[in-house]
Amino acid sequence: MKVSLKWLKRYVDLDESPKELAASLTLLGFEVDDMETTGVPPLENVVVGEVLQRDQHPDADKLGVCRVDCGSEIGEKSIVCGASNYKVGDRVPVALPGAELPGGFKIKESKLRGVPSAGMMCGASEIGASGDNSGLLILDGRPELGTPINQVLTDSDTVFNLEVTPNRPDCLSHIGIARELAAWYRRDVKYPEVNNIPAETERANGEGLFESVTLDASEDCPLYIASVIKGVKIGPSPKWLQEALSSIGLRPINNVVDVTNYVMHECGNPMHAFDARDISGGKIVVRNAGEGEVMTTLDDEERKLSSRMVVIADETKPLAVAGVMGGQNSEVKDDTTDLILEVAYFKPSTIRWVSKKLALSTDSSYRFERGVDPLSLRYATERAISLILETAGGELCTNGMLAGTEPVWQTAIEITPEWIRKKSGFEVTDEQIREALELLDMSISISNEGVWTVTVPSYRGDLERPVDLLEEVLRIYGTDKIPGGQVRATATTASDSPITQFNRKSSAFLIGQNFQETVTYTLRSAEEQKRWASQVSAEELALLNPISEDQTQLRHSLLPGMLEVLHLNQSRKTGANRFFETGRVFRELNGKIVEMVAVAFLECNSGPERTWKERSFDDFYSAKQRLKTIASYAGIDLGKFKVREVSENEGAWQDGHSAAYEEPKAGFFARVGLMSLPRIKEMDIQGEVFGGIFCYLPERLREPKRIKFKPFSLFPASSRDLALVVDKSEPAEEVVRTMSKIASKATKGFDVESVNVFDIYEGTGVAEDKKSIAVSMTFRALDRTLKDKEVNKAFETIQNQVREKSPYSIRD
Known part of the structure; x- marks a missing residue:
């Protein structure tokens, strides 16, 4: 917000240099982005x-x-x-x-x-x-x-460009900033006097110009004041008024419009002037717009309204989008002679929603959506009327209307000086506390028990709790005066959260595998979501109020963003082709959208560099092993869960070359394999891309059991091979899992060290819907060398169990 120093001096005596004032404003909590000096700057000597x-x-x-x-x-x-x-x-x-x-x-x-x-x-x-x-x-x-x-x-002036925080709408005006500086420098505020408004009995008769105000949307507009001024003469504003508006970047238009803009920037109250001729029936109705109702606003744009929006209307048409912008059909024109001046209070959340929905932000909406002081409307109305009569002439009429009621303001907060000192951490006297609060226009009453009841002015809607008053005391006391103290930090022995440990272990593992970390946006585009997931997913993850067109959905996966990074690196020929990312994704699990912790990685097997020897790249099995390692950091052994081939409708993956693990009860989701070749080609990525992603519900994430040392055997192992005939669709991993269970139960006094697939055969001698999978089982004892007799006995038991209790048959 722009604030003119010359303008400020009308309300408070300021002899300090602009540099000093900028420092004071910063200490008060209003960051000065920059200062612009016009005319002769302050010069000494x-x-x-x-x-x-x-x-x-x-x-x-x-x-x-x-x-x-x-x-x-x-x-x-x-x-x-x-x-x-x-x-x-x-x-x-x-x-x-x-x-x-x-x-x-x-x-x-x-x-x-x-x-x-x-x-x-x-x-x-x-x-x-x-x-x-x-x-x-x-x-x-x-x-x-x-x-x-x-x-x-x-004619010199300094204009401060201030950052006013959203909780301080009272400072979106020159008087608001003047109040702050007056408190800081211990000076009085000089409010503009309103002394040229005629008494009720001396006002002109405005019969026929205006009849009534009706509040049909009283919840969104609790208070509305309409004033009638007739006989005005529209023309240029006086020089002082034009200079004031120009100093803060506003273009002077005419005396009436300039007054409404001036009072808004002086008092913080947006207002609007209508040409009385354009109000059909002489009636103003504050109502909700009709669904699809259309009006053209002052910026010459046709706006399509919804029933949630509030409009200022007459008997036949909307005249303004309430709290945002007026309409062209009722603006003040060069031949306007009779005015209806509107000053109102609108519900902040309503104006905020309308402004965002229409993509229309104005000085008025900026103030209304943060909250205007409802008890300031009468003074702002009188101030505007006074200036209009002064600059445009005319007569104030008797038939001004007030609709609604002013709210009762009774905000009071109880504190004690001891509490202020305790929370401050240093000694501040009762008198200093009282002075700070009274300088900010607060009144104090003290009970017999020493409790201070502090009454807050109506323009300070941000003050609700004792801690808010503590902040005010420290602001006016001066945060630069707070004495230094020794910093004491209590060490903690608590472990990092399971999520932090999981991300750290996964990152360390992948960095050790020569992967580079990426960081991409959590918000993605709807187009991407439809392409990589589904239309349903795009709808479920859409934001109600997106930031921009390319950030409208919560991401369902880390991989699309990482593929963009891969494409960028290929186009720049950096040679980087291995990436990973940790972050949050949003997926459907057990019928509802949930937020999940995720780790993803990918590698492209085509790099831009030319080498004398061909490199080995990732394939499905190495990617799968990486995924298993990452899952183990979450305490999940993927080998214990069923795996299936990724179906054709999962657009991110290439069917026939990818695998899916998911267990809703365990709260995880995993995919690994070759990424969709058509999708990769669409992104203009050269080569094949293998990747994997592991997602886990944060509340289910537990620190994995600490690995304990187990003595290894110093004695030789013994192995046996077995060829099994299984269904063609049976995953080899499922065969390994089944054989491991059978073998473990068949051995006594020694262990099954491993079960590995070493051959898969389809063709002559095996039925068309079957395949042969040959596994090697390794046995070892901790305390002795195994004898063939005991191994053969266990192997025979395994074969019998396969025939009797498994869906497999043994190939001769």
Whole structure:
């Protein structure tokens, strides 16, 4: 928000420099983004002087030596000057030694061609003024000698660009900022007086101009004030009003519109003026818009409204989008003579929703959606009426209308000085606490028990709790005055959360495998969601109020974002083709959308680099092993869960080359394998991409059991091979899982160390719907060398169990 220093000085006496004020505003909690100075900036040691004598410089034809009178306190000075547009008796700006002119030019006593010069007579550009730059600035009106130049050239101004936090709507005005500075500097606020409004009995008769206000949307608009002014003359605003608006970047339009803008930036109350001729039936109705109702706003845009939006309307049409922008069909025109002035209070959440829905943010909506002081409406109305009568003439009519009621403001907070001191952490006196609160326009009553009841002004809706008052005390006391103290940090022995440990272990593992970490956005586009997941997923994960068109959905997977990173690196020929990411994704599990912890990785088997020897790249089995390792960090052994082939309708993966693990009861989801070749081609990625993703419900994540050392056997192993005939669709991993269970039960006194697949055969000798899977089983004892007799006995038991209790048959 832009705030003019010249404008601020109308409400509080400020002698401080702009730099000091900027520092004070920052300490008060209003960050100053930048300052812009117009006209003559504040200058020290630059005063009015009169040329008493002018002589030629003895050694320079173009220089003159002048005797200049700078007033009784400063006296006469000898100054060398190169200008020629002045004469004896002219009064000009004189920069004395110690002055610093715009641009950082410092004035000091010096010698010019051997003649001493005790200062400099200045031209307009040299002091930042406008005017002829061909010579000295000749001052009109013969100002008093020795007068500081800023008291003569008063058109200078400094405009602060402030960051006002959303909880301080009371400071979205010059009076609001003036109140803060007045409290900081312990000065009084000078509120503008309203003294030219005629008494009720002296007002004109406005019969026929306006009849009534009806609040059909009273929940969204609890209070509405309509004032009737007739006989105004539309024209340019006076110079002071135009300059005030121009200083903060507003374009003057006409006297009436300029007054409404001025009062909004002065008091913080948005308002609007209607041409009374355009209000059908002389009635204003505050109502909800009809679904699909259309109106053209002042920015010449046709707006399609919804029934949730509130409009200011007459008997036949909408006149304005309430709290946001007026309509073209009722704006003040050059021939307007009768006005209806609107000042209202609108529910902040309603205006916030309407502004976002229409993608229309205005000075009015910016204030209404943060909250306008409802008890300030009467004063703002009178202030605007006063200025309109002053600048446009006219008469205030008797038939002004107030609809609704002012809310009863009774916010009071109880504190004790001891509590303030305890929370502050340093000694602050009762008097300092009282002073800070009273400077902020709060009243205090003290009970017999020493409890302070602090009554909060209506414009401070952000103050609700004792801790809010503590913050106010510290702000006015001065956070820069808080004494330093010793920092004490209590060490904690608590372990990191399971999620942090899981992410850290997964990251360390993948970095050790030469993968590089990526960080992509959690919000993705609807187009991507439809392409990589489904239309249903895109609808379920859509945001109600998206930030931008390419960030409208919560992501369902980490992989699409990582593929964009891969494509970027391929196009830049960086050579990087292995990536991983940890983050959150949103998926459907057990019939509802849930947030899951996720780790994903991918590798492309085609790099841009040229090498003398071909590299080995990832394949399905190495990607699968990585996925199993990552799952183990979450305490999940994927080998114990059924695996299935990814179906054709899972668009992210290539069917026939990818596997899926999922167990809703265990709360995880995993995919691994070759990514969809058509999708990869669409993204213009060269080569095949293998990847994997493991997702787990955060609340189910547990630290895996600590791995304990188990003594290994020093004795040789014994192995047996067995060929099984299984269904063609049976995964080899399921065969390994089944055989491991059977073998474990068949051995006594020694262990089944491993069961591995070493051959898969389809063809002659095996039925068309079957395949042969050969497994090797390794046995070992911890304390002895196994004998063939005991191994053969166990192997025979395994074969019998396969025949009797498994769906497999043994191939001869």
